[in-house]
Amino acid sequence: MNSREKILAAVKNNQPALQELPQVMYAEAIRYEDRYIQFTTVLKAIGGTAVEITGTKEIVDYVNYTFTSHQNFVTTIPGLDGINMLDEKLDPHVLENIELAILNAKFGVAENGSVWITDEEMRIRALPFICQHLSVVLNKIDIVNNMHEAYRQIGNNNYEFGVFIAGPSKTADIEQSLVLGAHGPKTMTVFILV
């Protein structure tokens, strides 16, 4: 017997009698009176920034004002005036020079301030991790209460890669002092389109 057969045989032999799979608890899960307020409150607490906008021009104004290097901004969202569209054929290693990436998010989660992004929005998987600063755009109506609702929303979507991102990359490994910008983005801005 090879290891696969050995392991599977041992599992079969040793696993206890079948125990029923419980229902996931949609009904009992927390809901918020105002999902937007909950989302932005948590996002701030985990080191992110929420910016309410009414149109995409405000995104361009905000990033030009805030990220003063004005260089190596890249986006996958068409129509952001003056910001380069990502060349999907790039070797991901050259994204090391990206100062700011602006992506759409599919939805946000009120209970933990995270946004769900898939390969459809990021195009190159390394992008939201390797850039120095990350911005995402979220529709205010696309904020769900909790993670159970989040997975209901995702359903059986056949993404190749998907990620919940909650704030900037961080570490507290040195004496529990929180430092933003461990390996990934140093800041995360969520533009919320109302």
Add this chain to the structure above:
Amino acid sequence: MSSTTQTHPELSAIFNKDEARVEWHDETLWWIRQKRDKAAWTIPEWEKLRDTASAIKDNVLSNLHEYLLEFEKKATEKGIMIHWAADAMEHNEIVYSILQQNKVGQIVKSKSMLTEECGLNEFLSAKNIDVVDTDLGERIVQLANEHPSHIVLPCIHWKKEEIGELFHKHLNTPKGNADPQFLTNAARIHLREKFLTRRIAITGVNFAVAETGEFVVCTNEGNADMGAHLADVHIACMGIEKIIPKREHLGVFLRLLTRSATGQPITTYSSHFNKPIAGQQVHIVLVDNGRTVQLGRESFRNSLKCIRCAACFNTCPVYRRSGGHSYHTAIAGPIGAILAPNLDMKQYADLPFASTLCGSCSNVCPVKIDIHQQLYKWRQVITEEGYSPNTKTAAMKVMAATLSKPALFNFAATAGKWVMKYFPFMVGNKLNPWYKQREMPAVPKESFTQWYKKNRHE
């Protein structure tokens, strides 16, 4: 992984020499435990969530055979290569063979307690492979030639001044600079170069979904993603118990994991690897290494539900005051003390005794493992098998004999009182391990039996 022959009490004694450090270690971990509480209290349905997670894991363990086959099928259909490793050595050999096939001698690795359990770093460095751990805390202990002392906070036992000194030596930071922000940035620059140049990345796996064949990796730093998305080959190593049935179950576990671990609502990154990038190889190594044996031990199989949050470490009065290295195993703390004896009952016979059995571990466990009860059960198994620590065995035998004979007990009680009164040094000496760090109580004027005889009303 450990070659030490020293036991938990001996190693704790070394850690306890520096009282101020013990105090600091204890308080830091308790602070994290309190953050866990605050995070849990924001979720009114927290207990129901724990029950649900526990029941899902019960189902997993009872149907693991089918789930493993389903996961293998789904993942293989997507072009992921699945490997099966019966033990630590086979796991290490599989990883090494993938490196050889790709002619790669330098790799990056994000946090994986499984690779710690298997001693992968030592194995690969003996073969001249350069492994760089990319989690900041793991990189710190790696540079110091140590192992993590905590599964979530690998260098929780290190002070920032010591890390400053370490980075000065290895990363050329200015001497005397111990600012966490500065040191983290130095590590960021140092490790970016590794991410950009290494062609193979190893990651752990937090959850693998049978229904879809995808796997989820959680980090705060983004190091797993930086490694995996920039590499030509991604090797993900996982214990067979990491399988969950359906994608929707991720909702349950991701709500619990980080709230239990650090008090955060979720990790910064919860990455779902569903299909390889075009042209990239993805390998998953499924590892047994004693897990199927533990599955067959009715009293201990629940330990396989563990999601490695370390809440039991942070709350444990023994862990907080003895440090992770005193457990001389890759996974320390209360959960480690029930996992390790399964691998080697003799080598780890001391660990189930490294507990007060206060039950705090079981109370915070997000998947409701009966940790303290398993510790108690291990003590019985270990004693029956003749592996219990010698001094404890001798004392237990005397106690069992004394308690079983009322006349002898009465005599012993009286004699004990007399000894304590006139010859206190006979108990308060170095030969009595219980006396360490303790004061003996004042001797009562009369024993309970004497008091009862006087005061009972016929």
